[in-house]
Amino acid sequence: MSMTLLHHLSGLLAQSGLIPRGTRVFVFDRIFTVFLLLGTLVGVVVIAYMLYNAYKYRDTGEADDVDRPALGELPADGGKGKKLFTSFALSAVIVISLVAWTYGTLLYVEEGPSQAESLEIEVEGYQFGWRFTYPNGHVEDSTAGGVLRVPVDRGIRLRVTSADVFHNFGIPEQKVKSDAIPGQTSETWFEADETGTYTANCYELCGAGHSYMTAQVVVMEPDEYREWYTNLNESAS
Ligand SMILES: [Cu+2]
Known part of the structure; x- marks a missing residue:
């Protein structure tokens, strides 16, 4: 087709x-x-x-008067x-x-949701962790204890790439997963409808630390998120 x-x-x-x-x-x-x-x-x-x-x-064992086709013969009268x-x-x-x-x-x-109404976050995989960069330039790094903070009920667009080898970023509970390839950017999105803490994993065998290549994803109330985000802004300027 x-x-x-x-x-x-x-x-x-x-x-x-x-x-x-x-x-x-x-x-x-x-x-x-x-x-x-x-x-x-x-x-x-x-x-x-x-x-x-x-x-x-x-087969009832009784003789009937039906004319059955013999072996190898095609049945006739098939409507x-x-x-x-x-x-x-x-x-x-x-x-x-x-x-x-x-x-x-x-x-x-x-x-996914339109670019205008969603929050865009850069995701960079590296051996062995994830770096999240927010629109204001703030960076959260998973190996330094950083977490991916996002507001609830809002489209989150992820621009996923890698600093070294092939990785794959995924949050199973949010049904989101995307390649992280050096020199390329893959776009994907998700939207959490409940607050809570989720885990992001790497889904591409990328070396000895692959199985430890996780990051926390914290879904926050919009007010809480806004407060966290604006405070970042103030401390940066
Ligand atoms: Cu990896």
């Missing part, structure tokens, strides 16, 4: 309001639920139909392939809608 058709289909889906909008956690949760429900539904239908036929055409066509058409509709829906959903997830 061509990408333009996919684009078109997912555009229609977006307009219909079927594309879930929200935090990454919400969106990925929705994708999981839809796949789980549809998979279960298809599985139940297929297995039930198989059991029904196995029972219906079971002109109507059943086959219906099941093919149904499967195609389900699969194509699912692909278009998932594609549209992931397009939105890639896009």
Whole structure:
């Protein structure tokens, strides 16, 4: 299927309001639920139909007057392939809608909140820690006890790069993960809808200290965050 058709289909889906909008956690949760429900539904239908036929055409031991095809002979009188066509058409509709829906959903997830309404933080990986740089130039370094502080309910855009080898920055609880490649910047985003402390890990084996390459992520109330951030400003100037 061509990408333009996919684009078109997912555009229609977006307009219909079927594309879930929200935090990454919400969106990925929705994708999981839809796949789980549809998979279960298809599985139940297929297995039930198989059991029904196995029972219906079971060998009762009694002689019947049905003209059964012999081994190697194709069955005739199959209803002109109507059943086959219906099941093919149904499967195609389900699969194509699912692909278009998932594609549209992931397009939105890639896009994220607008630049204007989100907070942008530079993330730099190095052997073996993370450096976070805020818009005002303030730096938090994980090996020096620094933490990534962010406000709750606000889009956080991360610009991820590396100072030495390939790393990969991820916060599993926020369903965010991005390559950290020297000389390149990968953009990603997340939005926490609850305050708390989370852990960021490195997801690219990068050397002996890889497994210790973690950083704390502290999600704060907006007021608390603003206070922390403005105080930084004052001490810097
Ligand atoms: Cu690493």
